[in-house]
Amino acid sequence: MGMSVRELIFVLELFFPPELAIQQAIYVLGVMISLYPILRLHLNQRQEPHQPIVTGWMKSFRALLTHAFVQEADGVEAWTTGINLAPEYAGYICGDLDRLYALLGLNENSPNDPASFLFRQPRPILSTSRLNCKFCPAGDLNLVPSLRRRRKGSTQSVWLLDSSFHWVLADIVVAPSHCAKCKADYYPDKITRVGQGRQRSELLEYDPEFIRVSKHGVWVHRRVAVAQEKALQRFHSGWSNFADWVNDTTDDINVTFTYRQSQRLFLEHWSRRLLIAHGKENIFTCDAFCTAKVLAETVRKVVGKNGGIVPMALSHGCIDCTHVKRYRQADHQPAPANLPETLAQQEAPPAGSPCGYIRLAVMDGKRLNHRKCALNDCQNPLVNYKNGRFCETHLHLRNTCGIIPCGRPVHSPGALTCDQQTHINWHKQYENRFHRMSFPGVQRVIRRQQEETRGPSLQVQLQALGDTPGEQVVHTFKAKSIYCLQTVQWACGVPIGWGKCYRSESTPQVLSILNKIWEDNPQSRPSFIGYDKACDLLRHIVTQDPNDLWLKTTKFIVDAWHYIGHRATDVLCRTRCNPAPTDGSQPDLVLTETDDNGVAHQTRAFNTETAEQLNSWLNGFESQLRQMTDVNYDFFVHVLMLLYAETVEKRVAEKGRELSEEFWNAVNGNAVDVEV
Ligand SMILES: [Zn+2]
Ligand SMILES: [Zn+2]
Ligand SMILES: [Zn+2]
Numbered sequence: 139m140g141m142s143v144r145e146l147i148f149v150l151e152l153f154f155p156p157e158l159a160i161q162q163a164i165y166v167l168g169v170m171i172s173l174y175p176i177l178r179l180h181l182n183q184r185q186e187p188h189q190p191i192v193t194g195w196m197k198s199f200r201a202l203l204t205h206a207f208v209q210e211a212d213g214v215e216a217w218t219t220g221i222n223l224a225p226e227y228a229g230y231i232c233g234d235l236d237r238l239y240a241l242l243g244l245n246e247n248s249p250n251d252p253a254s255f256l257f258r259q260p261r262p263i264l265s266t267s268r269l270n271c272k273f274c275p276a277g278d279l280n281l282v283p284s285l286r287r288r289r290k291g292s293t294q295s296v297w298l299l300d301s302s303f304h305w306v307l308a309d310i311v312v313a314p315s316h317c318a319k320c321k322a323d324y325y326p327d328k329i330t331r332v333g334q335g336r337q338r339s340e341l342l343e344y345d346p347e348f349i350r351v352s353k354h355g356v357w358v359h360r361r362v363a364v365a366q367e368k369a370l371q372r373f374h375s376g377w378s379n380f381a382d383w384v385n386d387t388t389d390d391i392n393v394t395f396t397y398r399q400s401q402r403l404f405l406e407h408w409s410r411r412l413l414i415a416h417g418k419e420n421i422f423t424c425d426a427f428c429t430a431k432v433l434a435e436t437v438r439k440v441v442g443k444n445g446g447i448v449p450m451a452l453s454h455g456c457i458d459c460t461h462v463k464r465y466r467q468a469d470h471q472p473a474p475a476n477l478p479e480t481l482a483q484q485e486a487p488p489a490g491s492p493c494g495y496i497r498l499a500v501m502d503g504k505r506l507n508h509r510k511c512a513l514n515d516c517q518n519p520l521v522n523y524k525n526g527r528f529c530e531t532h533l534h535l536r537n538t539c540g541i542i543p544c545g546r547p548v549h550s551p552g553a554l555t556c557d558q559q560t561h562i563n564w565h566k567q568y569e570n571r572f573h574r575m576s577f578p579g580v581q582r583v584i585r586r587q588q589e590e591t592r593g594p595s596l597q598v599q600l601q602a603l604g605d606t607p608g609e610q611v612v613h614t615f616k617a618k619s620i621y622c623l624q625t626v627q628w629a630c631g632v633p634i635g636w637g638k639c640y641r642s643e644s645t646p647q648v649l650s651i652l653n654k655i656w657e658d659n660p661q662s663r664p665s666f667i668g669y670d671k672a673c674d675l676l677r678h679i680v681t682q683d684p685n686d687l688w689l690k691t692t693k694f695i696v697d698a699w700h701y702i703g704h705r706a707t708d709v710l711c712r713t714r715c716n717p718a719p720t721d722g723s724q725p726d727l728v729l730t731e732t733d734d735n736g737v738a739h740q741t742r743a744f745n746t747e748t749a750e751q752l753n754s755w756l757n758g759f760e761s762q763l764r765q766m767t768d769v770n771y772d773f774f775v776h777v778l779m780l781l782y783a784e785t786v787e788k789r790v791a792e793k794g795r796e797l798s799e800e801f802w803n804a805v806n807g808n809a810v811d812v813e814v
């Protein structure tokens with residue numbers, strides 16, 4: 139028999155000091171129950187002959203109980219009178235344990251697990267944390283309208299994955315709190331209100347404790363979203379993996395965390411994180427109760443479609459990517475006079491005046507793709523990412539022979555070619571070569587071919603079609619992919635922005651990505667951009683517009699590895715994109731240091747290896763990104779860039795690599811030797 143309130147009152151009166159704080163009394167009561175197994179060990183030992191009255195077990199019991207009386211919760215004083223009577227009361231309790239546990243209903247027959255006896259957690263209540271309307275101005279008596287419960291409000295049980303990763307039942311008032319004046323509805327994680335055209339629109343709560351992840355009443359504590367974020371960062375774990383892991387660890391047969399719910403959690407959490415990072419949290423609205431797809435689309439529209447920036451990165455600076463500007467020394471060797479493309483050299487400013495600073499960014503293309511329309515020249519996303527081939531505009535082509543430029547109708551609905559036997563046969567052998575191969579299979583083949591031939595393309599022997607060699611046959615048998623993800627990052631690794639190249643890493647596309655990234659902040663442009671094809675890009679810029687701002691703000695250089703292949707061929711290369719000229723013409727890139735023996739050595743001023751770490755981290759997401767729709771791809775890349783930028787910023791702060799006061803003094807030309 140368990141105890142009733144009568145026994146509880148008796149226990150409290152007998153064994154607890156009246157001045158003990160309530161929180162402490164309830165805590166001690168719980169500790170007493172959980173200490174029961176130690177008492178059992180004591181009693182068991184005492185049954186043997188010649189055992190002491192107070193065993194070692196009993197000494198531990200007493201010490202733990204004394205400690206429980208003084209172990210205060212945050213901000214609650216255990217002994218309200220200020221006099222600590224813990225040892226005294228622990229003594230009373232230990233002197234009368236038999237009676238006490240009898241009253242509590244614990245005896246040898248009780249299960250050894252005192253948890254079965256312990257206080258149950260109350261069911262969480264899911265409700266808005268607001269009390270008053272967010273939109274309505276103060277009215278009569280200067281009061282902002284309070285939030286009301288609707289007349290038909292009833293409570294409902296929902297499943298909640300709580301902060302300790304347990305599924306628990308929680309209660310939610312089904313009809314939400316609402317403002318009687320403006321009719322806004324308040325949910326734990328969002329607010330809905332009548333927008334334009336009577337369509338309800340939704341605003342997010344940006345710091346919700348609970349997030350709804352399913353229409354059918356499944357909620358998740360925000361700690362789970364944080365765990366999902368960390369799993370992404372540390373283990374490259376996407377939402378499906380994370381859901382599997384949650385189910386493996388919760389081991390609850392009644393509820394499972396589905397892929398869809400995990401994806402929803404990812405979307406809800408990162409929509410908030412991205413909107414805050416982009417400073418758009420106050421203007422963002424979407425359709426009330428929209429699907430995951432619509433939410434992702436709406437957020438993408440705000441933070442950037444097919445490309446974007448990491449807002450905080452534009453103004454980033456640290457000692458690994460930002461240096462005080464250096465000027466050419468007077469005693470340098472003159473540059474060869476016969477070169478047509480010499481650099482205008484800036485004269486060093488007089489001592490004491492500002493010399494400014496330079497920052498180096500690195501750009502390259504990464505093979506992180508998503509699928510797109512099967513027509514080579516079309517950049518549009520697929521209508522159907524499950525097994526579709528065409529974009530909205532070219533959807534009608536599914537009824538036309540997939541071999542271009544045949545143009546005849548397909549021989550039967552769903553077929554990929556017309557009824558010409560040569561086309562049917564060509565498609566069949568194509569299928570046999572390609573379609574059975576999974577994505578990892580294709581990757582393996584490409585990797586092997588790269589190792590053998592150092593060529594980047596997948597070459598599988600295809601039959602010729604008439605006079606056309608097999609690999610030159612143009613067809614629409616399957617969706618194509620974008621060519622690469624183009625990223626720009628500071629030399630220290632902080633990502634700045636990104637865009638997509640569609641058919642090749644062409645200079646016009648690359649230039650437009652750069653233009654887009656610094657569109658609103660031309661003053662934040664880097665002084666140097668390291669890029670494999672710097673010379674091509676530079677030539678394109680000059681040809682297109684000799685007055686382009688880039689020519690004044692930024693020098694494009696080639697990274698050291700690629701420069702080996704450039705150097706000999708081209709004057710523009712030699713003078714403009716050399717990453718480490720030894721003639722003293724680029725003092726920002728090459729440092730001359732004199733060693734102990736008085737010998738001068740030239741070293742490179744920036745180490746761009748840290749930028750490579752972003753590449754290897756991103757590569758871990760390749761197969762996940764490949765499965766995604768263009769919308770999810772964009773959303774995911776925004777997430778990865780923000781997450782990585784935050785990670786590097788944190789490391790910069792931890793390692794003390796921020797720009798120092800001395801740095802700014804030198805930049806601004808302030809005298810450094812002023813004593814403060
Ligand atoms: Zn209101
Ligand atoms: Zn940096
Ligand atoms: Zn298309």
Ligand SMILES: [Zn+2]
Nearest residue numbers: 539544556561
């Ligand atoms: Zn045909």
Ligand SMILES: [Zn+2]
Nearest residue numbers: 502670697700
């Ligand atoms: Zn490179």
Ligand SMILES: [Zn+2]
Nearest residue numbers: 673704711715
């Ligand atoms: Zn070059």
